[in-house]
Amino acid sequence: MGKIKNRKMYVYLIVFTICATAGLQAWRTLFDNYAVSVLGLEGKHIGIIQSIREIPGFLTFLVIYLLLIIREHVLSALSIMILGIGIAIAGFFPSFTGLIFTTLVMSFGFHYYEATNQSLTLQYFDKKTAPVVFGKQKSVAAASNIGMGMLIYFVAPVLSFKHIYLFVGCIIIFVSVWGFFQNPTDKNIVQQRKRMIFRKRYGLFYFLTLMSGARRQIFMAFAVFLLVKQFHFTVSEIAILFLINNVINYYLSPFIGRSIVRFGERKVLSLEYFSLIFVFLSYAFVESKLIIACLYVVDHIFFNFAIAIKTYFQKIADPKDIAPSMSVSFAINHIVAVLFPVIGGFLWMIDYKIPFVCGAAFSFISLFAVQKIKINIE
16 A cells, blocks of 8 residues: 555554444344344334434534544544443343443444544545545454454354453453553644534535435345344354455455545446445345345445545545534434434334335435536546
């Protein structure tokens, strides 16, 4: 990738991105089987929990005000610690309400870290480097997730959900403590505005972010649940599927970052949304377990193309707007994310195909909208 300026910040964010994505990977790998086999939850319960899980994402605009009293990189470390605590205690509350509580704790940590990570990456790396850094973050996160998937695959037959959650959470907490003793900042970086920012020229970015939230929720809330509920995938099979995804993404994510630099955001996002129309329709109507597994892998690959929405914003933004705008964009992203899992959960009870048909419609709308990205921005 060549020599990177602001190497300290690069390493800092790489380490915490591994923690955040590996922690979420463990939570997601175990969640559906834990919810179904231990707690006996149904689609409507899953939808409610997934919606509640997104409430902290909607509240990320509060990061703007937290930055008045705490430095952004320190908030990153604190967020990772909260994420670890939420995962560590997940198995100690084996009930619907208990799962809601631990999910909220975990989610506050994850979403607040993601907001600060995106902000710091766009602040500390230029327009040619930021897509590559985002791609590298996803690549090394995928490598850590491979290790996490293998760990869960081997320990799931002998350890309880409670002990797996506790082990993973404690590792993340330990790494977060390291972060409190680091100072990767650069005094020459542009100072950020400490208030909410809304600008008309960011309108397309806001809309794409909103639609991305809807697409992401179908992937997060219902894709794995489809595999478990309709096709009876076991926790070991889900772990293998995640392992395959991460092996592919380890090699592919840096290429996605370089492709954004080479071809521009409009072309990359157009490929994603065009392909997702067919992926979501296939989720709804395919009956083969093998094909469904392949679709999930393809879906996961295109999930990483969302990097281009953030780098598009970097190209049109006032440098002073990055931190507050990343916080606001997370809130916008989660407007639909908070509502759709509950609505989708009840639609699932009518017919599990409906949420995926909605996903195809969202992808079509996004494909149309992304054509408005100006060629000279690329």
